[in-house]
Every structure is written in C-alpha cells, then in structure tokens.
Amino acid sequence: MFPIDLKSDTVTRPSKAMRQAMCEAEVGDDVYCEDPTVNRLQEKAAAMTGKEDALFLPSGTMGNLVAVLTHCGRGEGAILGINSHIYYYEGGGLAALGGVVPLTADDSSGLIPPSEIERNCRPVNVHFAPAKLLCVENTHNKCGGLALSPAQMKETTDTARNNGLAVHIDGARIFNAAAAWGCDVSEYTALVDSIQFCLSKGLCAPIGSMLCGSSDFIGRARHWRKKVGGGLRQAGIIAAAGLYALENNVARLAEDHGNAAMLASMLTAGGLEVEKNPMPTNMVYFHVPEKAGRDLHERCAARGVLFNGAAGGRIRLVTHIDVTRDQAARAAEIILEEVSAS
Ligand SMILES: Cc1ncc(COP(=O)(O)O)c(C=O)c1O
Known part of the structure; x- marks a missing residue:
C-alpha cells in the first residue's frame, strides 16, 4: 500500500x-x-x-x-x-x-x-x-x-x-x-x-x-x-x-481543497495551531512546538503519513488526487496522536 x-x-x-x-x-x-x-x-x-x-x-x-x-x-x-x-x-x-x-x-x-x-x-x-x-x-x-x-x-x-x-x-x-x-x-x-x-x-x-x-x-x-x-x-x-x-483534472481540484479544509479543521479541533488563510486551497500550514517538531515527520512517516520536516516549527501538508478524503482524515488522526505523544 x-x-x-x-x-x-x-x-x-x-x-x-x-x-x-x-x-x-x-x-x-x-x-x-x-x-x-x-x-x-x-x-x-x-x-x-x-x-x-x-x-x-x-x-x-x-x-x-x-x-x-x-x-x-x-x-x-x-x-x-x-x-x-x-x-x-x-x-x-x-x-x-x-x-x-x-x-x-x-x-x-x-x-x-x-x-x-x-x-x-x-x-x-x-x-x-x-x-x-x-x-x-x-x-x-x-x-x-x-x-x-x-x-x-x-x-x-x-x-x-x-x-x-x-x-x-x-x-x-x-x-x-x-x-x-x-x-x-x-x-x-x-x-x-x-x-x-x-x-x-x-x-x-x-x-x-x-x-x-x-x-x-x-x-x-x-x-x-x-x-x-x-x-x-x-x-x-x-x-x-x-x-x-x-x-x-481541472474540475476536480475543488475536491483537494475540500480535503485540505477538513484536515485543517481536524487539526484545529485537536488543539494544533493551524494558520488562518482568507482563501485557502490545497495546502495546510500548522505550527508545532520545537520539541514536537524535531522528528514529527519521521514518526508520522513510520506510520505511513509523509510530509517534510518542520522549518522553524512550521509544517506544510498538501492534498492532491492520490489522497482520498478518508486518508486525509486518517493523516490528521495520526499527526494529532504523534504530537500529543511528544
Ligand atoms: C509557486 C511555484 N512556482 C514554481 C514552481 C516550480 O515548478 P517546478 O518544480 O516544476 O520547477 C513551484 C514548485 O513547487 C511552485 O510551487
């Protein structure tokens, strides 16, 4: 998989x-x-x-x-x-x-x-x-x-x-x-x-x-x-x-935006500091404390969720055709679990 x-x-x-x-x-x-x-x-x-x-x-x-x-x-x-x-x-x-x-x-x-x-x-x-x-x-x-x-x-x-x-x-x-x-x-x-x-x-x-x-x-x-x-x-x-x-593939971009919005709201509801954006698209940026941010991407990668390492505590997630709504939701759950475990 x-x-x-x-x-x-x-x-x-x-x-x-x-x-x-x-x-x-x-x-x-x-x-x-x-x-x-x-x-x-x-x-x-x-x-x-x-x-x-x-x-x-x-x-x-x-x-x-x-x-x-x-x-x-x-x-x-x-x-x-x-x-x-x-x-x-x-x-x-x-x-x-x-x-x-x-x-x-x-x-x-x-x-x-x-x-x-x-x-x-x-x-x-x-x-x-x-x-x-x-x-x-x-x-x-x-x-x-x-x-x-x-x-x-x-x-x-x-x-x-x-x-x-x-x-x-x-x-x-x-x-x-x-x-x-x-x-x-x-x-x-x-x-x-x-x-x-x-x-x-x-x-x-x-x-x-x-x-x-x-x-x-x-x-x-x-x-x-x-x-x-x-x-x-x-x-x-x-x-x-x-x-x-x-x-x-133009008409389907709105799906990616919807999935990103759901990810953002799940991370916010889980207590993370998600950046506010007046007109968001397929990206979600959030901030993690220095300690959690250091190896969060490695711990999430070990559970099948990939993103780049934090730059100054800032992390970007990007949705696209190969991430379904269910997968976006699962990713949010794993990120929240790993942040709270750190
Ligand atoms: C805003 C923006 N402009 C230009 C590029 C460059 O595109 P490429 O990776 O095809 O060189 C990127 C790539 O991520 C981008 O995000």
Whole structure:
C-alpha cells in the first residue's frame, strides 16, 4: 500500500488513462515545431489563458526563468516578493544565468502592495538598475497556498503597468486559485503579460509547464528555452499527459481543497495551531512546538503519513488526487496522536 503522501502535489503519479494517452500520442520533432501533440497542447493553453500563444517547457522553474529572461536584459531589475518561489526556491537562476537584478518586495500578505512597486521604480539614474518586470505568485505557496482573486490583484498589476513594467504571474497553481474563487483563469491572465502554470502539480501530469503570452513574447521565449536546454524532440509523449490533465483534472481540484479544509479543521479541533488563510486551497500550514517538531515527520512517516520536516516549527501538508478524503482524515488522526505523544 502507498503511504499517505502530503509532501506536495508534485508527488502524484499518472493514472492509467493518462499513461494510455501518452502511449498513443502522435509525435514529431518539437524543436522544428513539428510535434502535433505539443502544438495541440500549446494551442489549448493559449486558448484557456486568452493569450495569443503558448510554449511547453519541462518545468515551472524553467518556465519562470525563460519568462524573466525574455522580459529583462542583463542589469535590469525584476521586482520579486521575498517569499516568492522565483526568489526563494529557484536557485537565483535569473541572476546566475541572465544577469537580472532581483528587486525584493514585501509580499508577506501574499500580494505585493502598490507602495512596494513604487519604491522599486526609481528615477532614471546611473546608480540604479532599472525595474522592467513585476512577478506575482498565485496561489502563493509560502503564504499558505493563499488564492488571490483577480480583483485583489488588479491594483498591484495596474500600478506596475502605470510604471511601465511588464507583469508575469508565477501561476504554478493558477487553476487552484480560479477554483477557489470560482472564476476563469483568463480573468487573471487579462491582468498580465505572461503566465507560467504547472501541469505537474494538482493537475497530475508527470512533467511540464506552460508559458503563455503574446506571439512576439512567446517567439522570443522560444529562443531562451533553446538556450537553457529546454528544446525537446518527441515531446508529444509528455505533452499528451498535459493535454489529458487540462481536459480531465481541472474540475476536480475543488475536491483537494475540500480535503485540505477538513484536515485543517481536524487539526484545529485537536488543539494544533493551524494558520488562518482568507482563501485557502490545497495546502495546510500548522505550527508545532520545537520539541514536537524535531522528528514529527519521521514518526508520522513510520506510520505511513509523509510530509517534510518542520522549518522553524512550521509544517506544510498538501492534498492532491492520490489522497482520498478518508486518508486525509486518517493523516490528521495520526499527526494529532504523534504530537500529543511528544
Ligand atoms: C509557486 C511555484 N512556482 C514554481 C514552481 C516550480 O515548478 P517546478 O518544480 O516544476 O520547477 C513551484 C514548485 O513547487 C511552485 O510551487
């Protein structure tokens, strides 16, 4: 029996039907733009996001990197939340590979406030790296999996636009945000120049991300994708999983949100300090005292419940297709028993 794996929504395995779609995929050489399945996936992603074009990439990290390098040149600045995935978890790729200067902003509420954008848009002066891009994240991973609505994002994105910046969304989980707010993904993408979203998280594909934007932007992004080694050949094999994911796994995300809400309420009822979140999705963050936190993940793992070790007493649980409602409830029981035993 598989354990109840709450480490991340990246741990999902492709279903039989998804594997069948991969097995039957028509393929060609995608560096020549001749893979019919990749082309279909790119057309679908562009249509769903209301953008002119889209590009298939192996990972979200590469999608964000290619987006930033396409928007910014060497010595130019990208405004990034200090808690954002691009700043915190992507190895500083934008600086290492593109010479792009991270201009950090407070995003502790999950959103970069307009004042932080104004602060980073300094006058033209030989001393300053000019800001060219704002990156926002939705849902916001480090801020509890918080989903922002299009209306909540608008003041921030308008401020960026008014300051002459391009705007990119790291929308690794944008379909979770749209499910939480009951809106269409295109309401988010209408606010921005580009979006990266992941096929390999709650949408359950084994590999892949999409970058969507104008035809001109995607044409330039295609060059960057090749330069960073992301030009793939018979990529239709994996694009088929992405197409399957978009056709079959978007509508079910609300189930993961329901299971996460149940987990949160069981942990709260059991006396744990669960973080409050104004619009939660498929993540639950809770805090444990230093002593309990040290090896809680190891003790729970021994009983078949997996999550990452506590960082500063803070623990994240993530629901996804491979965790049923009963398993989520069982996980909550085991965590509570192990905390009280420590
Ligand atoms: C918000 C966010 N952006 C980007 C990524 C990067 O995606 P990948 O793991 O496919 O590189 C992740 C991965 O967890 C993420 O949570």
